[in-house]
Amino acid sequence: MQKVIITPCHLEGRVTPPPSKSFLHRGLFCSALAGDLSLCEIPASYKISVDVAVSLQCLKQLLAAEKSGERIILNCRESGTTLRFIIPVLAALGIEAVVKGEGRLPSRPLAEYEKVFGNSGINLVLPGNGKFLPLEISGKLSPGTFHLPGGVSSQYFSGLLLALSLLDSDSEIVITTPLESEPYVNMTLDVMKHFGVAAKRTERGYLVPGKQQYRTDKQYVAEVDFSQASFWLLAAYLGHDINVENLPERTSQGDSAFSSILKEFLKKTDDVCEIDVSQTPDIVPPLAAAASASGRTAKIINAKRLRYKESDRIESTLAMLHSFGVHAESFSDGMIIYPHKLPYSAGVVDGAGDHRIVMTAAVMATRASGEVTINGSNAITKSYPDFFEVFRAIGGRANELDLG
Structure with a gap:
């Protein structure tokens, strides 16, 4: 200490x-889904934070697993953003993984993903006894309608938005109670838009067209x-x-x-x-x-x-x-x-x-x-x-x- x-x-x-840590997380995830992490600029003068480094490492492993088809072990350390983004992305890509964490992260709630993925082709195994990590994930996410309360972390919404656009057909996120921390969801939508991926805000929540591809001819630069x-x-x-x-x-x-x-x-x-x-x-x-x-x-x-x-x-x-x-x-x-x-x-x-x-x-x-x-x-x-x-x-x- x-x-x-x-x-x-x-x-x-x-x-x-x-640079904004929140934007860097989102830029790195979108870059990985475009197949090239270098599409998100990390300035030479930037002393990289632990959380951003964790996302970078997990996404490198994800890209390798996407090619090899092998089961991977990811350590999100203490990054809640990395954790809540990576789970639905793994699900959408059908990558089998064990996801770990450190500090308070294993105790930070993930129960909403259990509910969301209940009938969607995903198998989540959590340790229980008040702990949510390490978790095991397998299966491939199916398109559909996903219900989330607005009072949970906005990272659930952002993770789903990043992932649902990869599926074979359209999906919907229904917000069941007033949405908190919506600016963070808007940040996700902004970065997705840079990479050519769209989702529409509706009265009920978000409509996410399927069969979209992350791509850009201009490097993403975080404000x-x-x-x-x-x-x-x-x-x-x-x-x-x-x-x-x-x-x-x-x-x-x-x-x-x-x-x-x-x-x-x-x-x-x-x-x-x-x-x-x-x-x-x-x-x-x-x-x-x-x-x-x-x-x-x-x-x-x-x-x-x-x-x-x-x-x-x-x-x-x-x-x-x-x-x-x-x-x-x-x-x-x-x-x-x-x-x-x-x-x-x-x-x-x-x-x-x-x-x-x-x-x-x-x-x-x-x-x-x-x-x-x-x-x-x-x-x-x-x-x-x-x-x-x-x-x-x-x-x-x-x-x-x-x-x-």
Whole structure:
């Protein structure tokens, strides 16, 4: 395990966030389905995150198995996106596989795929006892109508959309309850469109024509990541002189809402600021940090799915806030954050094995009354491995220690 010691400091400079992890996942999957992983650009300057590397490795194995017909063993490590995308793609291609995971991933729900694939030609064997991995998958997916509740991870929808277009005839995804995190599904549709594959949004859900082929004559280039930009936008909100560059003016990334929420915090009113994060759950940690410094009471709602992330992100965000001396309370699907006058308290923060907690805590620590130690700082490798390099380049004081 690693830890980092942050000394209060002033940040100043220009930051360009890395390519969007979400878009890179989708670009790599579409490239693999087009038969050539190089169709998705991975910039030479990009320090590849663990999650993207996991997708890349699993897709290389998938392409090899497609040619050989052999059974494969895939390790999705801790990448929920890789896992929920690869299962329906394996099913559509008829590739027999064992899929494994690490950390909290084996406990993250997959039950919806059991239901979806119930009568579709797929055999899924799960371990049970509250665990969903390792799983065994065999058979070949048949076209049909697939029902999914909108409150489950949007990754189920994205995985099915990627896969159903490969089948011999048309299919439909029926959304049985209001769809949450729809911007992530729109991102999937955007990347599919780049590769010449279409699906139609309907009142019931999505219609996906069959017999489509992934192809493109132009390499896919992912735009920068608004999720990672949120940490630098938080820094600017907390009083640092940071310019975040290359953010697209138009985007399907739902996390681009972070900037408008910060503007809402600036309104001078005593009203409680209620924030529905059903479409943007990943920005909750930096959002909660910004709320604490806004001078207003904030209530974050519709965040229940955060309990199944790399950590129980409602409770780990709450624990992080408490470590900084912020008064906050959690409830079943969200939290209430009360105004806190800067500086934050010095001390120790548990990174909870969660990249977003570590990066949020690092930014908050710059405005603390003394040194802050963040345990488990190596969690950043999941999405933004050079975060602390960028942090130091703009004046951050971070001493990383490897505890072995």
